[in-house]
Amino acid sequence: MSARLRAWVEARVPMQALIDAMRHKTVPLHRYSLWYYFGGMTLFLFGIQVGTGALLLLYYRPSASEAYESVQFIMARVPFGWLVRSIHAWAANLMVGCALLHLVSVVFLQAYRPPREITWVSGVLLLTLTLAFGFSGYLLPWNELAFFATRVGTDLAEAVPAAGDFIVRFMRGGDDVTGATLTRMFGVHVAILPAITTVLVALHLLLVQAHGMSLPPSIERMAREQGRRVRSIPFLPHFVLRDLFAWTIVLALLAALSAFYPWQLGTKADPFAPAPAGIRPEWYFLWMFESLKYMPATIAGISGELVALIGFVLCGILVLLLPFLVGHREHARRRVRWVAMFVIAFVAVMTMIALRIPGEGQP
Amino acid sequence: MCPSMRAVLSRRTVLDRLLGAWAAGVVGSILYPVARYLVPPDVPEAATATVSGGSAASLAPNSGRIVPFGSAPVLLVRTPAGELRAFSATCTHLDCTVQYRPDLEHVWCACHNGHYDLEGRNIAGPPPRPLTPFDINLNGDEIVISRRA
Numbered sequence: 001m002s003a004r005l006r007a008w009v010e011a012r013v014p015m016q017a018l019i020d021a022m023r024h025k026t027v028p029l030h031r032y033s034l035w036y037y038f039g040g041m042t043l044f045l046f047g048i049q050v051g052t053g054a055l056l057l058l059y060y061r062p063s064a065s066e067a068y069e070s071v072q073f074i075m076a077r078v079p080f081g082w083l084v085r086s087i088h089a090w091a092a093n094l095m096v097g098c099a100l101l102h103l104v105s106v107v108f109l110q111a112y113r114p115p116r117e118i119t120w121v122s123g124v125l126l127l128t129l130t131l132a133f134g135f136s137g138y139l140l141p142w143n144e145l146a147f148f149a150t151r152v153g154t155d156l157a158e159a160v161p162a163a164g165d166f167i168v169r170f171m172r173g174g175d176d177v178t179g180a181t182l183t184r185m186f187g188v189h190v191a192i193l194p195a196i197t198t199v200l201v202a203l204h205l206l207l208v209q210a211h212g213m214s215l216p217p218s219i220e221r222m223a224r225e226q227g228r229r230v231r232s233i234p235f236l237p238h239f240v241l242r243d244l245f246a247w248t249i250v251l252a253l254l255a256a257l258s259a260f261y262p263w264q265l266g267t268k269a270d271p272f273a274p275a276p277a278g279i280r281p282e283w284y285f286l287w288m289f290e291s292l293k294y295m296p297a298t299i300a301g302i303s304g305e306l307v308a309l310i311g312f313v314l315c316g317i318l319v320l321l322l323p324f325l326v327g328h329r330e331h332a333r334r335r336v337r338w339v340a341m342f343v344i345a346f347v348a349v350m351t352m353i354a355l356r357i358p359g360e361g362q363p
Numbered sequence: 364m365c366p367s368m369r370a371v372l373s374r375r376t377v378l379d380r381l382l383g384a385w386a387a388g389v390v391g392s393i394l395y396p397v398a399r400y401l402v403p404p405d406v407p408e409a410a411t412a413t414v415s416g417g418s419a420a421s422l423a424p425n426s427g428r429i430v431p432f433g434s435a436p437v438l439l440v441r442t443p444a445g446e447l448r449a450f451s452a453t454c455t456h457l458d459c460t461v462q463y464r465p466d467l468e469h470v471w472c473a474c475h476n477g478h479y480d481l482e483g484r485n486i487a488g489p490p491p492r493p494l495t496p497f498d499i500n501l502n503g504d505e506i507v508i509s510r511r512a
Contacts (some may be wrong), residue, residue, distance in 0.1 A: 055400055077404045080396035248389070 019236065025212065026232035027239040030219045035105035037246040038098050039208070044247040045095035048254070049133075052088040053190065060140070062186035064179030067142035068268040075265060078358065092134055096284045099127050107322075107340045110333050111214035117323035119207040122200050124320045134282055136189040143181060146278045147269035150185075151177045156292075159305035176270070189224050191227035217330070260324065280354065287350035288312060315343075407427065408433065416499070416506030417445065427463025427470075432507060436460050437497055437508055442481050443468055447501075449508045450483040450494035461494070 010016055027036065039275055056171040058245040074081035103123065106112055139150045154177065157167040173180035215230060223230045233239055281289050286306075295304030318325070326332045411433035422428065427440040429452055436452035440463050450470070452460045459474035469477040469486070477488035484493045501509045 055397065058401070077406075079399040079402070079404065081400060083396055084400055251389070 015107040022236040022240075023234060025209075025235040026237055027213050028215055028219070029231045029233050030216070030221075032109055032216050032219065034106075035102075035109060036213055037243065037249065038102040038105060041246055041250050042095055042098040042102055043201070043205075044250060045091050045098060046197070048251075049088065049095065050092045050194070052084050052091065055084050056088060056357070057190065062140070062183055064142060064182055066268075067140060067149040067182060068265075071141045071265055073260075082259045083258055083260055086261075086263045089263035090254055090257045090261075090315055092137065093283070094250065095259075096130055096134060096282075098250075099130050103127060104344065107335055109214065109216040110337075111216075113214075113326070113333065114323070114328060116207070116211055116214060116217045119204060119211065121320060122204040122207065126197065126200050126204060127201065129193055131191065131284065133193050133197075134284065136185040136193065138282060139177075139182060139185045141265055142269050143266035144269050144273070144276060145266050145279060146269070147177060148275045149281045150181065152279070153281060153329075154181075156305065156309065159303055159309050160308070176271070217333075270283070283351065283355075289345040290350040290354040411510070413507055413509040416449065416508045418504050419501055419506050420504055422447070422506075425465045425468060429462075432497070432508065432510075436446065438463065438470065438494075439499075439506065439508065440470070440481065447499045448481060448483075448507065449497035449499050450479075451497070452494075454490055455492040455494065456488075456490040463493065 027033075032042040056074065059074045059081070060069055068288060071085065074085055076082075078084075106120065106123070135150075135153060139146045154168055154171045157171065160167055169175060171181075171184075172178075173184035219230060280286065292305065292308055295308045297304050299307050322336065326336055370468070382468045413430050414430060414437075416430045416437075416439045417428075422441045424440065424441050426444040427438055427485070429436045430439050430449075431437075438450050438452035438461060440448045440450070443447060450461075452462075454461050454472040454474065454477055456472065456475055456477050459472050461470050461472045461479065463469075464471040467478070469481055472479075472488070472490065475489050477490040478486050479490065479494055480486050482493070483496050485491065488508070496511060498509045498511050500509065
């Protein structure tokens with residue numbers, strides 16, 4: 001770009017201050033630096049979801065009579081339609097995976113400690129939204145597996161005392177999972193969730209930029225003891241280029257998964273057919289699904305489902321408020337790591353049990 | 364410039380070009396499928412040759428009705444003299460659907476005030492060409508509309 005053109009653009013779109021700020025910003029370099037890339041990878045996957053989702057909207061028809069056929073049309077007739085849909089489905093799973101790894105790394109590196117409480121809260125909310133994206137998007141191809149998974153998933157809310165029926169009706173757009181549910185999930189998936197997510201992503205990124213990268217306490221301590229500063233690299237271009245490299249790996253993985261394991265469509269949902277064996281939710285909900293199987297029908301006079309539901313909700317609230325519960329106490333943060341290890345082990349075991357016994361029925 | 368300096372510069376140039384080629388490859392391998400995806404595939408439509416225009420007795424003189432012919436509308440008209448005619452109902456101006464105006468006793472397009480006579484000829488307004496005529500046969504009381512060969 002010639003100097004004159006650059007000056008012309010700068011006079012009209014003043015970006016130099018921002019670029020200078022990015023050049024001055026640094027990112028610490030230490031043995032845990034690898035974990036800094038998972039947030040960016042999640043963001044990249046979100047971008048891919050927005051792009052491929054917009055492409056799918058060009059051919060998808062959100063009605064019970066046409067949804068399945070339109071997805072079939074996308075996969076069989078539209079050039080590269082199979083690729084676009086496979087990338088959308090695979091990227092959704094990778095996005096949940098990256099977001100979970102990002103969360104776990106923040107717990108273990110204790111990056112949620114003050115003043116980053118709000119960054120943590122916005123991140124947990126974004127993870128919840130990501131799961132809601134997964135749940136609402138699962139039904140859209142209107143296939144058998146998704147139909148029954150959605151019935152089970154929405155029916156869980158019935159265990160809530162007093163408001164249960166209302167919540168189920170609200171989620172389904174009626175008493176049962178029908179075309180009305182499909183339209184509702186579609187609206188949530190393509191309009192409501194993206195709008196909320198965009199705002200929260202902006203807030204999250206703004207906070208990350210404002211606070212800079214968090215240094216793990218162990219690295220901070222080591223630097224202090226050795227009386228030197230932690231090594232760092234400039235955000236622009238060093239960190240950005242490394243970020244791009246990470247994104248390229250994600251893209252390559254995504255392309256390979258989509259090309260070698262194209263996402264299947266299954267058979268069309270039939271509301272009057274019995275549920276086939278092997279109904280189960282997406283992998284990231286499997287641990288909840290498996291835990292529900294081990295709940296007795298009633299515990300101290302309360303329905304087992306309600307106990308499980310209360311447990312899940314309480315866990316969610318504890319996770320959301322984690323930085324406020326821990327505060328500045330260092331020993332509490334260390335204890336959080338042990339709890340986190342226990343939770344990860346529990347979720348991993350439950351998920352593995354659910355994967356090992358395919359088609360054992362549903363709760 | 365010393366020789367070693369030149370070597371460093373040329374290595375950088377080579378790496379820059381490699382990086383550029385790689386970036387072009389990535390961008391190209393995204394843009395090509397997207398561009399192909401955006402172009403809608405041809406959906407072969409079963410070619411309609413004839414359709415039923417309904418009962419002849421139910422169509423009064425000086426009136427008309429629209430009959431679907433495949434995915435396109437056809438205007439079926441009974442003239443004031445009692446003759447049956449059929450034309451493509453798609454206006455030759457900008458694709459609106461025309462209608463029969465009993466008060467004018469001819470075919471009219473509401474979008475830009477185009478007029479066609481009972482032979483389908485464009486007689487007033489912006490339409491550039493006459494309406495495509497269709498053949499009509501009677502099978503008892505049933506009107507059979509067919510594409511003119």
